[in-house]
Amino acid sequence: xxxxxxxxxxxxxxxxxxxxxxxxxxxxxxxxxxxxxxxxxxxxxxxxxxxxxxxxxxxxxxxxxxxxxxxxxxxxxxxxxxxxxxxxxxxxxxxxxxxxxxxxxxxxxxxxxxxxxxxxxxxxxxxx
Amino acid sequence: xxxxxxxxxxxxxxxxxxxxxxxxxxxxxxxxxxxxxxxxxxxxxxxxxxxxxxxxxxxxxxxxxxxxxxxxxxxxxxxxxxxxxxxxxxxxxxxxxxxxxxxxxxxxxxxxxxxxxxxxxxxxxxxxxxxxxxxxxxxxxxxxxxxxxxxxxxxxxxxxxxxxxxxxxxxxxxxxxxxxxxxxxxxxxxxxxxxxxxxxxxxxxxxxxxxxxxxxxxxxxxxxxx
Numbered sequence: 157x158x159x160x161x162x163x164x165x166x167x168x169x170x171x172x173x174x175x176x177x178x179x180x181x182x183x184x185x186x187x188x189x190x191x192x193x194x195x196x197x198x199x200x201x202x203x204x205x206x207x208x209x210x211x212x213x214x215x216x217x218x219x220x221x222x223x224x225x226x227x228x229x230x231x232x233x234x235x236x237x238x239x240x241x242x243x244x245x246x247x248x249x250x251x252x253x254x255x256x257x258x259x260x261x262x263x264x265x266x267x268x269x270x271x272x273x274x275x276x277x278x279x280x281x282x283x284x
Numbered sequence: 285x286x287x288x289x290x291x292x293x294x295x296x297x298x299x300x301x302x303x304x305x306x307x308x309x310x311x312x313x314x315x316x317x318x319x320x321x322x323x324x325x326x327x328x329x330x331x332x333x334x335x336x337x338x339x340x341x342x343x344x345x346x347x348x349x350x351x352x353x354x355x356x357x358x359x360x361x362x363x364x365x366x367x368x369x370x371x372x373x374x375x376x377x378x379x380x381x382x383x384x385x386x387x388x389x390x391x392x393x394x395x396x397x398x399x400x401x402x403x404x405x406x407x408x409x410x411x412x413x414x415x416x417x418x419x420x421x422x423x424x425x426x427x428x429x430x431x432x433x434x435x436x437x438x439x440x441x442x443x444x445x446x447x448x449x450x451x452x453x454x455x456x457x458x459x460x461x462x463x464x465x466x467x468x469x470x471x472x473x474x475x476x477x478x479x480x481x482x483x484x485x486x487x488x489x490x491x492x493x494x495x496x497x498x499x500x501x502x503x504x505x506x507x508x509x510x
Contacts (some may be wrong), residue, residue, distance in 0.1 A: 190294045267350045267456050271358045274324070278362055282342075 178218045185215035293321040293389065294368040297341070298352050298439075304331040309374075310339035313383040322362050323376065326355040332376075352439070353460025357400030358412035360448065369445045380440045384480040388442035392474030392478035397447040397467060398464075398473055400433060401480035409482060417500055424504060425462055429469045433477065437461050440480050447473055458499060459506040 190207035217224060228237035289403045295318050299450040306323060310477050313321050322411055323336035327349035336343050346355065356373050361373050370392055374380040384401065418437055425436040439461055443451065450471045453463035468475050 241352070263456065266348070267354045270327075270346045270348055270350055271354065271361065274358055275362055275365065276347055278342070278344045278367075 174219065178221070181218040183214055185211045185218060190216060289318060289393070291320070292367065293318060293368065293370040293372065294322060294363035294370070295372045295374065295385065296356060296363055297321065297336075297374055298325055298326055298355030299328065299332050299336070299357060300326040300349065300352070300355070301328040301330045301332060303328075303332045303335050304311040305378040306332050306376050307335040307339040309376055309378050309382070310336055312341055313385070314376075316382040316385055318372075318382075318385060320363070320366070320368070322336070323357045324355040324359040324362075324393060326350060326352070343492045351456035351460075352458055353463070354456040355452070356439070356460055360443075364448060368448070369389045371448060372440075372442045374440045378485055379483050381481045381483060383441065384478075385442075387478045387480065388440065391478065392442050392444045396474045396476045397444045398451075398468055398475040399442040400435065400475060400477045402435040402477045403438055403480060403482040412416045412486065421462070421500075421504075424507070425465050429466045430505065431465055431469050433465055436465055438480070455506065457462045457506055458503045462503070462507050
C-alpha cells in the first residue's frame with residue numbers, strides 16, 4: 157500500500173489514501189456519468205438515469221471504499237454486505253443470460269422475417 | 285455435365301457490397317455451364333443486385349444485413365422452392381473458381397451428401413495469418429464436433445438432396461460454415477473433400493467487409509456458446 161498517495165478528502169473527516177486503481181475506476185465512472193447525462197438531456201428518457209445512478213455509485217465507492225463498510229454498519233448488516241453484493245452479482249449474471257437469450261431469439265425472428273420477405277419478392281418477380 | 289442433371293443444380297452466391305466482383309463471378313459460373321444462379325444481396329448498399337442481374341443471375345435481397353449464413357440459407361431455400369436437388373455455394377468476391385464446381389459435384393454424383401472444398405494452405409497463395417487462423421479453426425471444429433476436416437471455413441461446397449433436407453445450421457453469421465460441419469456429424473451425412481483453387485486478389489484482400497481477427501473471435505464465440 158506504500159504506493160498510495162494521501163490526498164485531502166472533501167470533508168476532511170475521513171482520511172483516505174487513493175491508489176491508481178481507484179483513480180482509474182473513478183475515471184471510467186466519470187466517463188459514464190457524463191455519457192448518461194448527455195443521453196438524458198438529449199432524449200429526456202428516464203433510462204439513462206439508471207445508468208447515471210450506477211455510475212455515481214461506482215464513482216463514490218471508488219473514491220471512498222470505506223463507505224461500503226459505513227453503509228453496511230448503518231444498515232446493520234456488518235460483513236453481510238459482501239453477501240448482498242455477491243447476490244446482486246448473481247442476479248445480474250442471470251439477467252444478462254436471459255437478455256442474451258431474448259436477443260438471440262429476436263435476431264432469429266428478424267432473419268426469418270427478412271428471408272420470408274425476400275423470397276416473396278423473388279416469387280413475385282418470377283411470376284411477372 | 286448431362287442436361288437433365290444440370291437443370292437440377294443451383295449455384296447460390298451470398299454477397300454483401302460486392303458490386304465490383306459479382307458480375308465476373310456470375311459470368312464465370314455461366315461459362316462453366318451452370319445457368320441456375322441465385323445471388324443473395326445481404327442488405328448491401330451498392331449495385332450488387334443490379335450487376336448480378338445484368339450478368340444473368342436470379343437475385344434475392346435482404347432488406348437488412350443479416351450475415352453470410354443467413355444469405356446462404358435464403359439462397360438455398362429459394363433453390364429448394366425452385367426444384368433444386370443439388371446446391372453449390374460459393375463466395376461472391378471472386379476467391380473461388382467456377383471451374384472447380386465440377387470437382388465439387390463429382391462426389392455428389394457418386395452418392396455423397398456433402399462435398400467440401402479445401403483450399404491450399406500454401407504461404408505462396410494464402411496469407412500466413414489466414415493459414416494460422418484456419419488451422420486453429422480446424423482444431424476447434426474437431427474438438428467441438430469430432431470431425432477432422434481439412435478446411436472448415438471454406439464456403440465453396442456442394443450439397444446433395446438429402447443434405448439439403450436435413451442440414452439446418454440455424455445461424456446467421458460466419459459461423460455458418462462451421463455449423464454445417466456440426467450438422468454433417470449430427471445427421472451422419474456422407475461427405476468428401478476436394479482441393480479447390482483460391483484466388484486472393486487485391487480486391488478480396490482489401491475489401492472493407494473481409495474477415496479479421498475480431499470477426500474470428502466473434503465467430504468462435506458464436507459457435508461455442510450459441
